[in-house]
Amino acid sequence: MNIVIVGRGNVGGGLAALWRKAGHEVTALGRGGGDANGADVVVVAVPGSSISAALGGVTGLAVKSFTSGPVAKTFNLNFASLYDQIAVQRVRPSSFYAADAAARDITEELIIDVGYDPVPLGGLDKARGLEDLAWLLFAAMKDGAPVFYRFAVPGEL
Ligand SMILES: NC(=O)c1ccc[n+]([C@@H]2O[C@H](COP(=O)([O-])OP(=O)(O)OC[C@H]3O[C@@H](n4cnc5c(N)ncnc54)[C@H](OP(=O)(O)O)[C@@H]3O)[C@@H](O)[C@H]2O)c1
Numbered sequence: 001m002n003i004v005i006v007g008r009g010n011v012g013g014g015l016a017a018l019w020r021k022a023g024h025e026v027t028a029l030g031r032g033g034g035d036a037n038g039a040d041v042v043v044v045a046v047p048g049s050s051i052s053a054a055l056g057g058v059t060g061l062a063v064k065s066f067t068s069g070p071v072a073k074t075f076n077l078n079f080a081s082l083y084d085q086i087a088v089q090r091v092r093p094s095s096f097y098a099a100d101a102a103a104r105d106i107t108e109e110l111i112i113d114v115g116y117d118p119v120p121l122g123g124l125d126k127a128r129g130l131e132d133l134a135w136l137l138f139a140a141m142k143d144g145a146p147v148f149y150r151f152a153v154p155g156e157l
Pocket of ligand 1: 006007008009010011012013029030031032033045046047048050053054055057078079080081
């Protein structure tokens with residue numbers, strides 16, 4: 001897959017390394033912007049307050065709030081500093097996502113390719129709920145320590 005990541009910091013840079021390892025062609029863009037023409041998917045990994053400015057510097061882009069492309073939002077508790085430990089976990093940790101129907105398959109594939117198990121929460125209308133869930137998950141972290149967690153159905157593990 002041809003992936004363009006807007007943001008090349010802890011998250012963007014970390015995901016770029018994992019997806020390259022999984023065989024994808026990845027371009028990670030910083031403040032200088034760049035071209036997203038030909039991308040199968042564009043991943044946004046900049047601070048929320050910088051999203052508009054960051055996307056404004058990227059050409060060839062179709063994002064729902066700007067145009068009409070299908071969008072997904074995904075979140076998990078594992079800080080980017082733990083990305084290199086995902087693969088050595090006994091079971092795949094979970095990563096929740098909310099997505100437009102047309103973005104579901106590609107979202108699941110990319111979550112799996114960084115080592116997580118995708119947990120669908122529903123359509124993009126659940127993105128706000130996912131943001132709220134994030135704070136509850138943070139509250140559940142003991143002593144502020146980042147943890148890997150697994151959303152499991154009874155009998156699965
Ligand atoms: N780190 C984590 O574990 C973690 C976990 C959960 C959520 N998040 C969230 O994920 C987002 C990214 O976090 P991060 O740790 O990867 O941040 P980071 O290391 O500071 O990287 C931010 C990236 O955004 C780019 N950027 C910032 N302002 C921009 C602008 N106005 N226009 C274009 N690009 C801009 C920076 O470009 P340059 O490279 O050119 O400086 C950099 O590549 C944040 O919202 C953070 O809260 C992070």
